[in-house]
Amino acid sequence: MLLEPEWALQDPQDYIRTFQHTIPDVLSMSGVDPQDVIGIGTDFTACTMLPVKKDGTPLCNVPEYRRNPHAWVKLWKHHAAQPEADKINTTARQLNQAWLHRYGGKISSEWFFAKTLQILDEAPEIYQAADGLIEAADWVIWQLTGVEKRNSCTAGYKAMWSKREGYPSNDFFKQLDPRLENVVDQKMSRSIDPIGNKAGELTAQAAQWTGLTPGTAVAIGNVDAHVSVPAATVTEPGRMVMIMGTSICHMLLGREERTVEGMCGVVEDGIIPGLFGYEAGQSGVGDIFAWFVNNCTADHYLREARQRGIHLHQLLEEKAAVQKPGQHGLLALDWLNGNRSVLVDVDLSGLLIGATLGTKPEDIYRALIEATAYGTRVIIEAFEKNGVPVDELVACGGLPEKNKMLMQIYADVTGRSIKISASRQTPALGSAMFGAVAAGSRAGGYDTIFEAARHMARLKDEVYRPIAANQKIYDRLFAEYVRLHDYFGRGENNVMKTLKQVRDQVN
């Protein structure tokens, strides 16, 4: 079946197959004795959600619904629920919903209730038939333990739940759509476990799938970006974790709930129990560099890279790294995939200014990297302006491993030291840490994530420190970036939106 544009589904059987094949393979390849595995932690993409029957059976596994795409798992990057997200935002603003401030004033089409509302709009029979709507992060824990538990991370960041106020009111849901009035009580749960809790123990069946020991402790569900924070040694305020890959997630802890412009969310217990977890993000980073390399780098660069047996990215980095800041004369806005924080606007687009007939691909490559660093600095300054300090940066993900120039530029632009997570699999390490916490010290694990972080998480020795001379130039260029950012991003000149409108009208 051909899906509509913007759809993205998964098959929940693939998750079970991972238990059945990947875990046994890892055990056998590593030679680890299953008896030595004292706890299990997981992390998932989010919001990735599915409709289920009362016993947890995915609706897509029920023959009569198999051919309905709404019966399947909607992956995080399913982007077809934008009209529903728009309706939620409009309604929330009209009804003056306080929770909206926790999400930078706007919820995303990727999130739980946008996807839920799309099911209700387009496949009311699926909505009807579903006894539950659940994050896949929680569904896999249910499959491992036999008990349905919902975690505070996805509930908070993706389903507008908070520890103090719970979900939005039934009245809000009723105003959104009368059929949705009792969605929380009918299809979800008001019982939310904080991150760090134990969900239950491995069932006999799950033990058989995995080759692990029945009764092994299982941590409640968690999310890939969030689980990385303690794995990057961060369990306290002031140190921002940047998960740097195709996009960047910025994770930060605070002792109080503050409203910070354009956050993806602030959730108590959302990352580390007892603290407020802030999440911000840039929707395009490595993706932008890849776009440039794949589309806009002349063939003689590719030939040179091939001759030297290096990747085009390395060649461009090498040519750009010898430049001083400001030398290429370019400035870019890093919005080729929209802007997540702080503007929360998918309709923004890219800008490159300053090109001359002498501009080279490595100049543009460096300017794009700098633009993403300026974007990170805007986020940092938004936090600080609202009383959430950011003293140091800790990076993990693919980019810090690959591009030293990029890391130095981030240090110079932000004026902050950047440390690097020692693990190349930071999310997996974080999951293991929460597994150790679920097991507890009596089983040989740890009683808190703080303890686990002290013993299991490590940073590399290398630190990127800002270079004063570079900072000075970048401060000047950043002021120009902010001016363009505000001019094109805050409504003074909406040409980016006009261009997309014209594009959509003629297509």
Added chain:
Amino acid sequence: MLLEPEWALQDPQDYIRTFQHTIPDVLSMSGVDPQDVIGIGTDFTACTMLPVKKDGTPLCNVPEYRRNPHAWVKLWKHHAAQPEADKINTTARQLNQAWLHRYGGKISSEWFFAKTLQILDEAPEIYQAADGLIEAADWVIWQLTGVEKRNSCTAGYKAMWSKREGYPSNDFFKQLDPRLENVVDQKMSRSIDPIGNKAGELTAQAAQWTGLTPGTAVAIGNVDAHVSVPAATVTEPGRMVMIMGTSICHMLLGREERTVEGMCGVVEDGIIPGLFGYEAGQSGVGDIFAWFVNNCTADHYLREARQRGIHLHQLLEEKAAVQKPGQHGLLALDWLNGNRSVLVDVDLSGLLIGATLGTKPEDIYRALIEATAYGTRVIIEAFEKNGVPVDELVACGGLPEKNKMLMQIYADVTGRSIKISASRQTPALGSAMFGAVAAGSRAGGYDTIFEAARHMARLKDEVYRPIAANQKIYDRLFAEYVRLHDYFGRGENNVMKTLKQVRDQVN
């Protein structure tokens, strides 16, 4: 000897060699009987100037000056006299010189007195030793006829001369530099021949060089762009000639002298005797497309072009030509080589807005072409706003031959029909026409350039007419272009200049 950056010299002996070799070769290859050549017309680049002795000997041919670069011909694109141009502009503004308005309020570093002042500043001994300073356009006529005559085109467009007011006053030159007070009377001439006049007749020596008949009529000097106008059939107001290549020259005739923002110049008798010739220009057009193709087009495009045996430009044109206006969602400012008209600002630079991760090279290629068309429309609207009508466009040069999509975009963006000069060598045809006028009807030529144009100039049958549906979309996009043009070009946001300043400071 290694020249400083921005210098560009020529050797005047090469011009003589052209007479000695190229003309005899052309005669023999074409089989034309020299007796049938009744007149000679020439066109030259400008301002291309040199210091000479009283008898016309270039100072670079005098042994004692040969090693001084200031003794050689300064080519039009010699850009090392910017400080001198700045000084001329500042002084002219301070002294409220009316002639400045004829040049869009600013003269260029390429022009005659900037180059003259540079000689005086850097090599006063050369300035002293020179009995004359002369445009190469006039120098070659001197070599052919033995008489020194100066033409109204270069005098008007490059040396601030006008038919009614002559050169700037001696007092102005004195204020600029006391040593320059009598430059016109000491080194130049106040006798200026209007375009269309006969300069003299071929000397015996020049006849020997060329293989032509002694006594053949020779037209006064002329300039490549200007000589093209009648060759493109235009000898009356209302029809703008666009000479389209690496840059665009826009040439237009008017019955009155009007002040039009950012013109390169308005000169009575400058193009066609009896009319005011307006010149405007875009400093980067084909150069911008070449820059993009050479630097920013991915290798798989080159592979596809090679497989199909076509040039990369053709491939990009083909892919871009199937798009509807506005479909790519991009908008560019065409200032990668600065802006000549109407902003007269070399420190501006390029801008591209609207890129997403789905943007393809052909999208940017088309957006760059459209940007140059918007740039032409800005020039047309500046003329019309000041009472100089532009009803129709006539194109010549390399681009109209090569890129049909580009021509249609220009028609759609400007809302005007575009006709194409039939000759692929429009400047050569124009020179021949002025040669025929120098000969006159009694010798088998024509008595006026109007007559010559009626008989010798032709247009192709093909006409590019604006398509109403496209015009509508381009009107909308042009409004956005103008907004960015004014925002970045008229001082509201000087980020382009700031970026160049930072670049120059760190380099």
